[in-house]
């Protein structure tokens with residue numbers, strides 16, 4: 101298990117910003133009823149972003165793993181975000197509107 105200093109070295113500034121978002125309760129998970137797919141909504145300084153960790157974020161920094169994606173992954177692993185079950189059609193519309 102990596103230590104916090106090791107993770108900070110590897111993940112840089114995004115690590116601390118992502119932890120702040122998790123700590124502030126800025127991450128919310130929506131999980132499809134049938135598919136089990138998860139989409140995360142992260143409220144950052146620049147607004148609300150829809151995030152598929154490791155794949156996509158609606159912010160402008162999504163070409164690299166941004167702080168929103170990292171915050172979503174951390175929040176899920178730490179069980180630090182509420183999870184709202186939704187119909188898969190609603191989940192798809194959330195992504196289309198992101």
Ligand SMILES: [Zn+2]
Pocket residue numbers: 149157158159160161162166167168169
């Ligand atoms: Zn982002």
